Amino acid sequence: MDTQTTQGVQVTVTTNYLPDYSSPGQQHFVFAYKITIQNNSEFTVKLLRRYWQIFDSNGTVREVEGEGVVGQQPVLEPGDSHQYVSGCNLKTGIGKMLGNYTMERLVDGKQFTVNIPEFVLIVPYKLN
Template sequence: MPTTTTQGVTVTVTTNYLPDYSSPAQEHFVFAYRIEIRNDSAFTVKLLRRHWYISDASTATREVEGEGVVGRQPVLETGEIHQYVSGCNLKSGVGKMRGTYLMERLANGEQFRVNIPEFTLVVPFRLN
């Protein structure tokens, strides 16, 4: 499981290929990813924005940016964990994602970026 820590905030990623939602004949491969964000810093933090880079072996890298995650801007006290599940589709069945979260320390309004570790998305039959 890819994991990284930035300024006391740890991000861990797990992925799954979703064959029931995919159509390889139409070059449509769907993946789910679960993100766990753990606040081990001394401050209460709020996740404001996300910024993703999604690379697909058959197309150019695309960027996705927006407010919060899955419609929420979670606040994490020291020691708290926030988890969410989202998804991504690829044309080739092989790709990777990486990015950052823009976080805010609620005590002083200071904003900082938290790295999301790079992770791969590969359909199981491409691993042979």
């Protein structure tokens, strides 16, 4: 589990390798990641955008950006949390992701960046 807090917004990530959706012989490795966003600030915030960098151990780097997360732009009151699951595919069994969210404080419209902690994606048998 990886956690990082920016301006009172805590982001926690857990990952899972999905062997049933992967084909190692075809260089296709699928991972799921679960993100929990906890608003520990004193302001109501809205998640506007996401930005990801996805690194594969073969040297490939991909960038993904867009509105919201999995089709939603959640609004979080102080103390609220939002959780979602998404996925990523790699051509190797080892990689990592990192990124950020663009958030908005609803009280004054101020936008700010919340960092997503860097996390590794690794096939369990690579750890042996």
